[in-house]
Amino acid sequence: MAATAISSAEAGLPQGRANRQALVEKLVGMGFAFPAFLLLLVIIITPLIVLFYLSLTDYELGALDFRSVGLGNFQKAMSDPVFRRSLWNTVLYVSIVLPGAVGLGLLVAVLVHSRKRTRSFYEMIYFLPVTSTLIAMATVWQVLLHPRLGPINAFLRQIGIGEVAFLSDPSLALPTIAVIGIWQLVGFNMVLFLAGLSAIPKDLYEAAEIDGCANGIDRFLTITWPLLGPTTMFVIITTSITAFKVFDTVAVMTRGGPAGASEVLLYAVYLEGFQYFHTAYAAALTIIFLVFILIFSVIQTFVIDRRVHY
Amino acid sequence: MARVELRALAKSFGAVPVLSGIDLDIADGEFLTLIGPSGCGKSTLIRMIAGLEPQTSGSISIGGVSIDHLRPHERRVAMVFQSYALYPHMSVFSNIALPLTMQRLSLWERLPLIKLLSSRRRRVMPEIAREVRAIAEQLQIEHLLDRRPARLSGGQRQRVALGRAMVRHPDVFLMDEPLSNLDAKLRVHMRTELAELHQRLKTTFIYVTHDQVEAMTMSDRVAMMDAGRILQLGTPTELYERPINIKVASFIGSPAINLLKAKVGHDGYIELMDRRLTLQTPLEPGADVTLGIRPEAMFPASSEEIRTGRASLPASLRRKENLGSEFILHFDVAGPASVVARVPAGPVVQAVNGSVELSFDVAACHIFNEQGERIEPNPLDSCELSRPRTLVASGGGV
Known part of the structure; x- marks a missing residue:
């Protein structure tokens, strides 16, 4: 008994010191993390809480008082034909931009990758749209596509197709904006795919060539495409999120028109929030928008990180 | 008969000559080693035989038939790379089977999903599977067939790479420093295995290495190269006992x-x-x-x-x-x-x-x-x- 008492007393001192050291380390660690946490709290978490709170009220900008309406704003959104149309338009926009920007990005990357001396030149050319300000470029596109003054229509008249009202024809407005969206994203996706392509060892192509992958299609299907899997998944997710956030081109070129044909989710939020001052309703729409973004992010975390690694 | 003949073979990258005046006759079933310091052109030479690198001039023939105009897969050669170059996204089975599926199935029969419609594929695949299993058995890797290369050890990867080369029954095996990524002990072991494999298959082996021990222990003949030329060609004993110049003398022997x-x-x-x-x-x-x-x-x-x-x-x-x-x-x-x-x-x-x-x-x-x-x-x-x-x-x- 005495022996155990002594041994525990002996052990007591270093034990206490170890505890104190662990506490100090913990405090220091928290001290380092604090500024980042504060920033996160101020610019992301607090606005999100405020947003969520607002979405449950009937607050309008400038109103002196407001009351809670529960999920009323969300119910209203679901039955609002304008919102439903903008949601549908957004999905349509994403479904054009996603295959276009990913497919073209991959194609351009494969072509540029096989260039040797001119590679950096092409990389720069295709990357230029990414570096430009989309609002300014949207204005340029507006001029290019102008029915009377634009060079594109001048060319179409020349070859006998005649004038096409790209932005004022309801059936063409959204696809036209989608094409501009593709134009803007291809360069970025190309760079991502190029990075993926550079990571594929040259040996594999040579081994495949000896093993009988004689043409480009075989080599692409046997080596390039499977090994680009992780890159492709990443590009798909980032492209989806970017496409889902479409706003600038719509705001500058069509203002959601003609007749709401190009009205998209973020533009509807902008109209409700900053034109009609329905702040609470806009907050609810923003929550819905965030849910979609969250879905894409979740897919990224769970699907990509698990499946496409070897 | 897979006699390999190289005639006045030369290669230059731009204005820089890497190989010049290579004349070499390799007998059917011979184990010939190309040895030399790095940058001597030995890898370029073997890649030219494989068809991965076009020659600037000269000609290559296998079994008396010129192969200069043939693509790599038409040359009936198989190559084992230093990095093994296994397809990381395929199982060991698919890695070994690939040369056969490429050979025996059309593009349609290999396309994802569409391949399931082919009845010919359903007939051919079991044949291929049988051959792959036979090769795997020879190399004692049957138990690894379902694994991905990332989950194999260096020696196992080496065997898979060998299997992929063997499955096509090529006329000539080309090996580009296949043992240099292995640790010393395994290298000694694989050296013996390769030599035994050569005896069993009785196929022509062309082997590139910078390790004189590998050259001495496995080869029928050794071609010592330097600065794009063959300095001396002979049996290991000849190179050791009668080196024709200082370079050969100092390179061979440890x-x-x-x-x-x-x-x-x-x-x-x-x-x-x-x-x-x-x-x-x-x-x-x-x-x-x-x-x-x-x-x-x-x-x-x-x-x-x-x-x-x-x-x-x-x-x-x-x-x-x-x-x-x-x-x-x-x-x-x-x-x-x-x-x-x-x-x-x-x-x-x-x-x-x-x-x-x-x-x-x-x-x-x-x-x-x-x-x-x-x-x-x-x-x-x-x-x-x-x-x-x-x-x-x-x-x-x-």
Whole structure:
């Protein structure tokens, strides 16, 4: 008994010191993390809480008082034909931009990758749209596509197709904006795919060539495409999120028109929030928008990180 | 018959020549090794045979048929890469099966989903599976067929790469430093396996390495290359015992051959450190020569042990390396130069310390002229041999 008492007393001192050291380390660690946490709290978490709170009220900008309406704003959104149309338009926009920007990005990357001396030149050319300000470029596109003054229509008249009202024809407005969206994203996706392509060892192509992958299609299907899997998944997710956030081109070129044909989710939020001052309703729409973004992010975390690694 | 013939083969990258005037006949079933320092063009040469690199001029034929115009997969060659180049996204089975599926199935029968519609594919695939399993059994990797390459050890990957090469029953195996990514112990083991595989398959092997041990142990013949040319072609024994120049002599053999500066005396006999050796050359008196002496030809000895046909030079021991069965002894000699001797373990080696006489067999000396080319000594006349003490006469002549 005495022996155990002594041994525990002996052990007591270093034990206490170890505890104190662990506490100090913990405090220091928290001290380092604090500024980042504060920033996160101020610019992301607090606005999100405020947003969520607002979405449950009937607050309008400038109103002196407001009351809670529960999920009323969300119910209203679901039955609002304008919102439903903008949601549908957004999905349509994403479904054009996603295959276009990913497919073209991959194609351009494969072509540029096989260039040797001119590679950096092409990389720069295709990357230029990414570096430009989309609002300014949207204005340029507006001029290019102008029915009377634009060079594109001048060319179409020349070859006998005649004038096409790209932005004022309801059936063409959204696809036209989608094409501009593709134009803007291809360069970025190309760079991502190029990075993926550079990571594929040259040996594999040579081994495949000896093993009988004689043409480009075989080599692409046997080596390039499977090994680009992780890159492709990443590009798909980032492209989806970017496409889902479409706003600038719509705001500058069509203002959601003609007749709401190009009205998209973020533009509807902008109209409700900053034109009609329905702040609470806009907050609810923003929550819905965030849910979609969250879905894409979740897919990224769970699907990509698990499946496409070897 | 897979006789490989290279005729006046040359390759240059832009204005830089990498290979020139390569003429080589490789017999059916031969194991030929291309060896040389890095940058000597040996890898380029094997890649040209594989069709991965076009030649600038000259021609290659296999079995008497020119293959210059053929794509890599039409050449009936298989290649094992240094990195193994296994397809990381495929199982071991698919890796080995790929050459067969590419050969026997059309593009439609290989496309995802669409392939499921093909009835011919359903007939061909079991055949391929049987062949893959047979190869896997030979290489003892049947239990790994479902794994991805990332989950294999270096030696297992090596076997899979071999399997992928073997499954097509190629006319020629091309191997580009296949063992250099393995650890030392496994390398020794795989060396034996490769040599046995060659004996079993009786196919032509062309093997590239910078490791002279691999070249010496496995090959029927070795082609030593340097600066885009073949310096010497011969059996391992020929390269070891009769190297045609200093480069070959110093590349082949480990520890490397001892090279000592010497001079031709006035009567044509070679003088090493003022000692006259019983080696007469047709070179002009006064010419500089280099003597090459293999480490195992050197032996520390007391002067009584120096017999007919042997010479000696004074040396002081710097370091002993114990390899168990033998010792590597490092000596400093006048010059100053260092000399390495390889001596079986025993009481003599244990006793070596400080200054000794290093004895060597004069007949085992390789003589190289100022250009580094091999010079054959004049045959000794018999009276020269019958006079015993002149053979090691010291300080003579000059």
